[in-house]
Amino acid sequence: MSARTPLQARSIYRSLLREFPQRPLSSPSPLQKRIRTYLSNPDGPPSHTAQTRLEEAEQFAQYLRAQRQYTTLLERYNPGADMDEQERVRLTARRVGMNLPVEMKDGKGS
Numbered sequence: 884m885s886a887r888t889p890l891q892a893r894s895i896y897r898s899l900l901r902e903f904p905q906r907p908l909s910s911p912s913p914l915q916k917r918i919r920t921y922l923s924n925p926d927g928p929p930s931h932t933a934q935t936r937l938e939e940a941e942q943f944a945q946y947l948r949a950q951r952q953y954t955t956l957l958e959r960y961n962p963g964a965d966m967d968e969q970e971r972v973r974l975t976a977r978r979v980g981m982n983l984p985v986e987m988k989d990g991k992g993s
Contacts, residue, residue: 888933892922895940902947 899918906912911919922940957964963971976983 888937891937892933892940895937895944896922898944899940899947902944902951 896919900915903912903915906915918940922936963974966974973983
């Protein structure tokens with residue numbers, strides 16, 4: 884099992900990197916450095932064995948994957964969530980076949 888640990892750690896580390904925003908490998912983020920140290924460093928609290936660390940890292944990767952999927956689904960099924968109120972009203976009116984009247988600003992139509 885100890886021969887499998889480095890391969891498993893590498894696999895988990897790569898799956899974690901896939902969930903983060905893309906950065907060049909020459910300049911990893913501090914979080915990437917911390918995760919790499921956490922997975923590769925055998926020293927740590929006595930209660931944390933190498934297998935426990937890998938299991939925690941795998942759970943974290945699953946959590947990040949779930950959060951990414953949640954965000955994707957939220958954007959897909961609630962497209963107006965990040966719009967301002969006026970734009971949302973305009974698009975809702977267009978959806979039912981209406982156009983909002985042009986508002987007058989300073990005596991000029993915009």
